[in-house]
Amino acid sequence: MPDLAKTADGEPDAPSHDLIYGIDDEPPVAEGLALGLQHYLTMFGSTVAIPLILSEPLGIKGDAEKLGWLIGTMFFVSGITTLLQTTLGNRLPIVQGGTFSFLTPVFAICGMASLKSAGFEVRMQTIQGAIIAGAVFEIFIGYSGLVGRLRRFIGPITIAPTIALIGLSLFPFGAPGAGKHWGIGGLTILLIILFSQVLRRKHRAFELFPVLLGIIGAWGVAALLSVTGVFEPGHPAYTSLEKFHDAPWIRVPYPLQWGMPQFEVAAIIGMLAGYAASMVESIGDYYACARMSGAPIPDGKTINKGIGMEGVGCLIAGIFGTGNGTTSYSENIGAIGLTRVGSRRVVQYGAVLMILLGAVAKFGALFTTIPEPIVGGMYCALFGVIAAVGLSNLQFVDLNSPRNLFILGFAFFMGLSLPAYISATPVALGPLLDGWFGLSIGDSLQWLDNIVNTLAGTSMAVGALIAVVLDNVIPGTDAERGLTEWQKAG
DSSP: OOOEEEOTTSOEEEEOOOOSBOTTOOOOHHHHHHHHHHHHHHHHHHHHHHHHHHHHHHTOTTOHHHHHHHHHHHHHHHHHHHHHHHHTSSOOSOOEEOOGGGHHHHHHHHTSTTTTTOOHHHHHHHHHHHHHHHHHHHHHHHHTTHHHHHHTTOOHHHHHHHHHHHHHTTGGGSHHHHTTSHHHHHHHHHHHHIIIIISTTTOHHHHHOHHHHHHHHHHHHHHHHHHTTSSOTTSTTOOOOHHHHHSOSBOOOOTTTTOOOOOOHHHHHHHHHHHHHHHHHHHHHHHHHHHHHTOOOOOHHHHHHHHHHHHHHHHHHHHHTOSSOOEEOHHHHHHHHHHTBOOHHHHHHHHHHHHHHHTBHHHHHHGGGSOHHHHHHHHHHHHHHHHHHHHGGGGGSOTTOHHHHHHHHHHHHHHHHHHHHHHHSOOOHHHHHHHHHOOOOTTTTHHHHHHHHHHHTOHHHHHHHHHHHHHHHSOOOHHHHTHHHHHHHO
């Protein structure tokens, strides 16, 4: 951690730094726009990945038009929420965008019995309702000041399985997609490894944009093989710009573009698990961003305003229908450290670019032409890193403690095993109680079945619940639980 400057009364104020531009500095407009474009490109890979992942559960995998609109909406909303966070929220130079924390709850919602045969609009409306209701919860948690009080129950033993299970539970989208053509899927994986690990210190571009460069490289090879006739129409890696040419130039996303949100209790409760994981991750990002940008160490007020504004951002995302929420992007915090540019204004320039490009329909349509093996290869590289980020919290924990090993092992195993069981054998409480007690409830408890199946079918909800309960119930010292070193690091 950087050395801390001292105020007149000797209290820590802001980290000392060697920045080209500090948080309140305003670079020349041309330079600021170029630096803002860099932030946009840094968040690009993760943001595009989310709509591509959602296309299958939402039922628009082969619908280039709707998928392109969804991609454009995601960027459009990211720009709006980034501007709000940097001006009215915590005012840190932190980019807001889609979150992987919401993916597992969305999959569970789309798998609900009432939605299995539903079309895209109905599924999206139910997801929108869950996101909007969850946003109200996050706004309350943030602006009421409850964040600080709840944090004392959450430590690294809870965070590790919660975040790691986000990545681990997404394994069905990796190798099965890349394996549609291992030549192109494997090339994508190798290029991302090459750029992010082997060559990352050779040039700044490799360190900032390894995922984007890997996609472009494999995409270019697939396009070349398609043009030369090696890949023909129908081939998994066939690339055609026909869908791009057919798309209009401009389409401005608008509220309720998919219809009126539907509010289902089971979907809302399941989505709250995603909100919990997102909030925990964002709090850590605030500290990291402040250190990198030369801002004062975030106090309770700053954290509350940041989480509250993320709730507002999720509300906007729910109203516009991104199929996702909004959270802070760690990738862009890393970019601040690499470029030594911590200016708030630079991030705001990047947000304006997100809004403008989100309204260009051809921009979204272009990325619907990415072949499935490339998308699968990207997932193989990306989701493993998410799991590793969660596991990195264990550096603060005593891993020689039988107590900790049991809690972690049980949370991880059940976080993967119970959703698999629920997927194959959904809970039906009415018939079960009828059989046990001779009741005549029948299907009257369908609403409760939906809640239980959604929660128990969400890996990170299961892992987080088990970890937080056991970590706070089973006796253990603060040092053993990792709280002592974790609080120092924060």
